Amino acid sequence: MSKITRRRFLAGSAAGGAALMLTPAQKALAAGSFEGFPEGMGVLVDLTRCVGCRTCEAACNEEQHLPEPSKPFDDFSVFDEIHHGQKRRTTDKAYTIVNRYDVKDTEEPLYRKIQCNHCNEPACLTSCFVNAYKKTPEGAVIYNSKVCVGCRNCMIACPFHIPAYSYHSVLNPVIKKCIFCYDTRLKEGKPPACVESCPQQVMTFGKRKDLMKIAHERIKKNPDTYVNHVYGEKEVGGTGWFYLSNAPFEEAGFDTDLPKKPIIDNVKDFLAIVPMVLTIWPALFTGFHLLATKGKSHGHGDDHSHDEQEGH
Amino acid sequence: MVHAGKQLMTGLGVILLSAVLAVGCYAMDYPEEIEIDSLVNLYEAVVFDHAMHVDATENCSECHHHTTGTGVANEYCAKCHNGNEEMDLVACVDCHSADPLSPENLHNPTPDFVYHNDQPNLKAAYHLNCIGCHKEVDGPTGCEDCHAKTEAGDKFYHSGEFAPKESAHSSGH
Numbered sequence: 001m002s003k004i005t006r007r008r009f010l011a012g013s014a015a016g017g018a019a020l021m022l023t024p025a026q027k028a029l030a031a032g033s034f035e036g037f038p039e040g041m042g043v044l045v046d047l048t049r050c051v052g053c054r055t056c057e058a059a060c061n062e063e064q065h066l067p068e069p070s071k072p073f074d075d076f077s078v079f080d081e082i083h084h085g086q087k088r089r090t091t092d093k094a095y096t097i098v099n100r101y102d103v104k105d106t107e108e109p110l111y112r113k114i115q116c117n118h119c120n121e122p123a124c125l126t127s128c129f130v131n132a133y134k135k136t137p138e139g140a141v142i143y144n145s146k147v148c149v150g151c152r153n154c155m156i157a158c159p160f161h162i163p164a165y166s167y168h169s170v171l172n173p174v175i176k177k178c179i180f181c182y183d184t185r186l187k188e189g190k191p192p193a194c195v196e197s198c199p200q201q202v203m204t205f206g207k208r209k210d211l212m213k214i215a216h217e218r219i220k221k222n223p224d225t226y227v228n229h230v231y232g233e234k235e236v237g238g239t240g241w242f243y244l245s246n247a248p249f250e251e252a253g254f255d256t257d258l259p260k261k262p263i264i265d266n267v268k269d270f271l272a273i274v275p276m277v278l279t280i281w282p283a284l285f286t287g288f289h290l291l292a293t294k295g296k297s298h299g300h301g302d303d304h305s306h307d308e309q310e311g312h
Numbered sequence: 313m314v315h316a317g318k319q320l321m322t323g324l325g326v327i328l329l330s331a332v333l334a335v336g337c338y339a340m341d342y343p344e345e346i347e348i349d350s351l352v353n354l355y356e357a358v359v360f361d362h363a364m365h366v367d368a369t370e371n372c373s374e375c376h377h378h379t380t381g382t383g384v385a386n387e388y389c390a391k392c393h394n395g396n397e398e399m400d401l402v403a404c405v406d407c408h409s410a411d412p413l414s415p416e417n418l419h420n421p422t423p424d425f426v427y428h429n430d431q432p433n434l435k436a437a438y439h440l441n442c443i444g445c446h447k448e449v450d451g452p453t454g455c456e457d458c459h460a461k462t463e464a465g466d467k468f469y470h471s472g473e474f475a476p477k478e479s480a481h482s483s484g485h
């Protein structure tokens with residue numbers, strides 16, 4: 001199968017008036033963050049170490065100035081919560097959550113921290129028609145909430161169901177998600193708040209390529225402990241945060257059917273099955289986009305989350 | 313606003329050895345109690361009863377790898393370390409840095425030829441060692457079995473007097 005480039009995909013899927021709208025997005029693609037950055041930072045997440053203490057959730061809440069949680073962070077009844085038939089997911093009020101999984105063949109349950117995986121080739125970014133997302137050279141996938149029009153394309157495109165929709169303001173709905181603590185920490189080379197807070201060092205922060213080596217060394221040194229797979233090394237083109245586990249990944253709620261190639265092809269499929277939406281999008285987006293950028297510079301500042309929040 | 317995450321790390325290097333040295337069944341001197349107050353912003357200091365653990369274990373190497381000269385518990389370590397020599401560095405903090413993730417350390421990473429390139433930080437060295445063993449021997453493993461929260465701790469976890477008012481209701485998400 002020929003590898004479709006981002007530019008060809010966008011140009012190809014955009015018919016007529018849509019092509020006009022896609023111009024800003026195309027520019028970003030041409031700027032080329034697409035292969036991932038060789039010196040980008042990442043996080044190795046070792047599920048065998050997690051004890052489900054939820055300290056990382058509390059740390060994220062504090063660092064990102066998120067709203068008060070519905071339950072204390074030392075309340076472990078959240079592990080039993082089921083919403084719409086599913087375990088907890090990240091929300092606009094919680095950029096990271098820890099879930100518990102009962103796995104076969106072990107007495108101990110497995111805990112798994114969930115947050116944005118900061119993909120090398122992020123589907124959220126590719127799918128965004130107003131170019132709100134950006135992959136920084138440091139490895140973070142961030143977004144500019146001033147540009148976001150709340151179309152929720154990225155929510156559908158993300159293979160890990162990460163971006164959440166903030167309904168706080170009906171007039172200015174925006175996406176919210178983990179930003180790798182970009183503006184407060186990563187930018188200065190510091191590890192994220194959740195990483196630093198963890199008592200078990202479930203998460204190790206460093207250059208992605210160094211951590212990948214360490215991940216494989218851990219497997220090699222402890223073949224009886226680990227499943228022989230680094231989840232996120234290849235999945236959807238590689239992710240900045242990747243995982244080691246002692247139980248099969250599907251038992252810990254990971255989607256093990258994800259393609260090795262970037263998710264962009266799937267986004268295309270999704271778009272292909274809703275051609276009707278495509279035809280009305282250009283008009284919609286033109287309107288939204290003008291509204292959203294009215295009176296603002298059209299640059300890509302590093303703004304991506306806080307200023308739209310309530311209570312500032 | 314106070315950044316507890318940062319505080320978690322900054323205090324880590326501070327370990328008070330209460331200077332009561334005792335001679336037990338082992339040949340070497342060791343502190344009977346170790347007060348660990350590195351997370352003192354969020355939790356009361358933890359007084360680790362070292363003497364009790366000395367009595368409860370067969371061999372220092374169960375916690376101290378090969379550094380005490382009393383043999384090597386882990387076969388993997390034994391490939392290089394024969395374990396018969398007491399080393400100058402014995403305490404956890406001697407090798408497990410409190411802040412290996414500082415930008416300085418990250419930009420001067422351990423060279424490739426150094427074998428130990430994946431050491432847990434000090435906080436993790438404690439917790440992995442303690443909780444790992446406690447799981448096996450049915451010791452206490454809950455956070456608050458060792459750590460009593462301070463007011464700042466309750467604030468950080470939104471617990472105790474800082475618990476959400478409507479904590480009885482689920483988020484409904």
Ligand code: SF4
Nearest residue numbers: 050051053054056198
């Ligand atoms: S802080 Fe660490 S051990 Fe605790 S739940 Fe989070 S990842 Fe797991």
Ligand code: SF4
Nearest residue numbers: 116117119122124158
């Ligand atoms: S995990 Fe989802 S939100 Fe995060 S970078 Fe990847 S596609 Fe985007």
Ligand code: SF4
Nearest residue numbers: 060178180181192194
């Ligand atoms: S990296 Fe930062 S924003 Fe992302 S989950 Fe961790 S603390 Fe939250």
